[in-house]
Amino acid sequence: MSALVRAEGVHKHYGRNHVLKGIDLSLEEGQVMCLVGPSGSGKSTFLRCVNHLEAINRGRLWVDGELIGYRQSAEALHELGDKEVCRQRERIGMVFQSFNLFPHYTALENVALGPSLVKKESRAAATAHAEELLRRVGLGDKLHSYPARLSGGQQQRVAIARALAMRPRLMLFDEPTSALDPELVGEVLDVMRGLAGDGMTMIVVTHEMAFAREVGDTLVFMDDGVIVESGDPREVLARPRHQRTQAFLSKVL
Amino acid sequence: MATGTARQGLRPDADIKAIPIRRPWRWAATALVLVLLAMLLTSMVTNPRYRWEIVARYLLDGSVLNGLLLTLEFTAIAMVLGISLGVLFAVMRGSSNRVLSWTAAGYIWFFRGTPLLVQLVFWFNLSALYPTIELGLPFGPVFATLDANTLITPFIAGVLGLALNEGAYMAEIVRAGIVSVPKGQLEAASSLGMSKSMTMRKIVLPQAMRVIIPPTGNNAIAMLKTSSLISVLAIPELLYSVQIIYGRNFQTIPLLLVASIWYLLATSILTAAQTRIERHFSPDRDPGESYGARLRRNLTSRRANVKEER
Ligand SMILES: Nc1ncnc2c1ncn2[C@@H]1O[C@H](COP(=O)(O)OP(=O)(O)OP(=O)(O)O)[C@@H](O)[C@H]1O
Numbered sequence: 183m184s185a186l187v188r189a190e191g192v193h194k195h196y197g198r199n200h201v202l203k204g205i206d207l208s209l210e211e212g213q214v215m216c217l218v219g220p221s222g223s224g225k226s227t228f229l230r231c232v233n234h235l236e237a238i239n240r241g242r243l244w245v246d247g248e249l250i251g252y253r254q255s256a257e258a259l260h261e262l263g264d265k266e267v268c269r270q271r272e273r274i275g276m277v278f279q280s281f282n283l284f285p286h287y288t289a290l291e292n293v294a295l296g297p298s299l300v301k302k303e304s305r306a307a308a309t310a311h312a313e314e315l316l317r318r319v320g321l322g323d324k325l326h327s328y329p330a331r332l333s334g335g336q337q338q339r340v341a342i343a344r345a346l347a348m349r350p351r352l353m354l355f356d357e358p359t360s361a362l363d364p365e366l367v368g369e370v371l372d373v374m375r376g377l378a379g380d381g382m383t384m385i386v387v388t389h390e391m392a393f394a395r396e397v398g399d400t401l402v403f404m405d406d407g408v409i410v411e412s413g414d415p416r417e418v419l420a421r422p423r424h425q426r427t428q429a430f431l432s433k434v435l
Numbered sequence: 436m437a438t439g440t441a442r443q444g445l446r447p448d449a450d451i452k453a454i455p456i457r458r459p460w461r462w463a464a465t466a467l468v469l470v471l472l473a474m475l476l477t478s479m480v481t482n483p484r485y486r487w488e489i490v491a492r493y494l495l496d497g498s499v500l501n502g503l504l505l506t507l508e509f510t511a512i513a514m515v516l517g518i519s520l521g522v523l524f525a526v527m528r529g530s531s532n533r534v535l536s537w538t539a540a541g542y543i544w545f546f547r548g549t550p551l552l553v554q555l556v557f558w559f560n561l562s563a564l565y566p567t568i569e570l571g572l573p574f575g576p577v578f579a580t581l582d583a584n585t586l587i588t589p590f591i592a593g594v595l596g597l598a599l600n601e602g603a604y605m606a607e608i609v610r611a612g613i614v615s616v617p618k619g620q621l622e623a624a625s626s627l628g629m630s631k632s633m634t635m636r637k638i639v640l641p642q643a644m645r646v647i648i649p650p651t652g653n654n655a656i657a658m659l660k661t662s663s664l665i666s667v668l669a670i671p672e673l674l675y676s677v678q679i680i681y682g683r684n685f686q687t688i689p690l691l692l693v694a695s696i697w698y699l700l701a702t703s704i705l706t707a708a709q710t711r712i713e714r715h716f717s718p719d720r721d722p723g724e725s726y727g728a729r730l731r732r733n734l735t736s737r738r739a740n741v742k743e744e745r
């Protein structure tokens with residue numbers, strides 16, 4: 183069985199700052215991977231490479247069997263055009279630490295926008311689907327609220343619904359609860375837990391170790407642009423093998 | 436009774452009815468302003484040298500109204516073209532293509548850097564530089580040859596001058612608006628699979644509008660008066676048409692008052708329109724709070740805001 187996400191020797195540098203130094207990983211369909219590591223280790227950068235918000239400098243990245251950002255022919259690697267890149271991104275949802283909701287649209291419009299503009303769904307169909315998703319994340323009563331009138335936790339749930347509206351094959355979460363007040367973290371994690379239960383494939387950058395232990399199928403510990411260790415979250419969290427993992431976990435647990 | 440309410444105010448479980456703080460200086464300032472305003476008004480009404488009867492006679496004069504119409508026409512055309520050029524050059528300026536971004540920078544540099552009067556006269560005299568204008572392929576065959584003298588009428592020269600100049604200013608305004616939109620908005624749009632042009636139209640420009648509209652309104656109001664410069668091309672817009680009249684009857688001040696009244700009226704209408712447009716592009720703002728109220732809040736309660744942003 184082929185993996186939904188596969189990275190082979192992925193390198194990324196910004197100028198002379200070498201951020202990713204050879205990332206290899208693979209993720210089966212329906213699995214949840216939690217990515218942890220100290221600040222600056224390259225977790226966000228890796229996520230952004232997966233949907234080609236950043237172009238990688240070496241290695242290969244596949245999602246759903248498709249090479250991301252490039253097309254391989256017999257003799258060369260070709261950059262994909264904007265249209266192709268957009269088509270690849272349609273199937274990869276992303277949720278950001280700072281929500282990034284569109285402030286000039288209501289919650290409902292935020293969620294319906296992608297399907298109606300990008301997938302050319304009819305307005306009625308897109309709105310109906312958006313409404314259903316917002317109900318699913320517990321915001322059936324906030325359909326017509328603008329983001330500025332929502333709490334952080336509510337905004338993040340709208341953002342999750344917005345990503346889900348594109349019916350993605352893969353969801354990327356970049357520290358979705360880090361900007362939230364502690365009492366709002368739970369409601370967002372509950373939604374994510376539900377998604378994992380429904381079989382969504384997810385890569386989650388998080389500092390919520392309890393969530394990683396409970397929901398994650400694999401935990402990947404990154405430091406300084408490399409994967410230091412990975413495995414079953416309960417195993418890694420209980421018995422980290424590497425000294426760097428131990429040092430990190432002793433700080434966050 | 437007075438003691439009754441005061442007593443009530445003392446009970447911690449009753450609604451607070453405190454005696455407002457006294458602001459004597461605010462009263463003094465208000466009184467001073469009112470006195471000065473009254474003096475100004477009286478002098479305007481009682482001083483016969485204003486010649487209000489002449490003002491009244493010419494206010495609805497045919498050539499004045501024609502002039503007003505021309506002024507409005509030039510303002511509208513120049514603003515529409517200027518805004519379009521501004522959007523075009525702002526987007527070019529932000530392009531990763533160096534040729535495009537440097538061309539836009541050069542345009543802005545030139546048209547902001549030379550006096551509008553010079554540009555107007557330049558366009559009017561274009562035929563001295565290019566006697567004929569040829570339509571055809573670059574460096575290739577020519578399909579039509581136009582005489583620059585007949586093509587560049589005073590009207591065309593006026594429109595070209597005002598619009599190209601306005602476009603340079605608008606480009607900077609639009610650019611400021613575009614860069615004011617946080618990067619996260621672009622990333623969120625990209626991650627949904629939206630194309631660059633779609634992101635620009637649906638996400639970036641609508642948000643940039645909040646930053647773009649106030650200075651654009653300012654520019655439109657300025658254009659109303661700047662357009663009087665086209666009188667050098669002998670176009671009888673509002674100011675020039677009253678100048679023609681007082682050139683004949685020497686009633687300079689009353690006629691300038693006539694022009695000013697029309698300029699003020701047009702400005703008021705533009706200001707109202709600006710407020711409406713600003714509202715339209717801020718749908719997520721509290722509709723109950725007026726702009727004046729927001730301005731007051733922001734002027735007086737900086738500490739509260741700092742706390743809010745935390
Ligand atoms: N756009 C960029 N340009 C230049 N350098 C960047 C850029 N984005 C990230 N970096 C650098 O890449 C390194 C890794 O950043 P990244 O955001 O991936 O870390 P992270 O693991 O997500 O950290 P955090 O937990 O703080 O979010 C950092 O040194 C950062 O300075």
Ligand SMILES: [Mg+2]
Nearest residue numbers: 225226227356
């Ligand atoms: Mg990060």
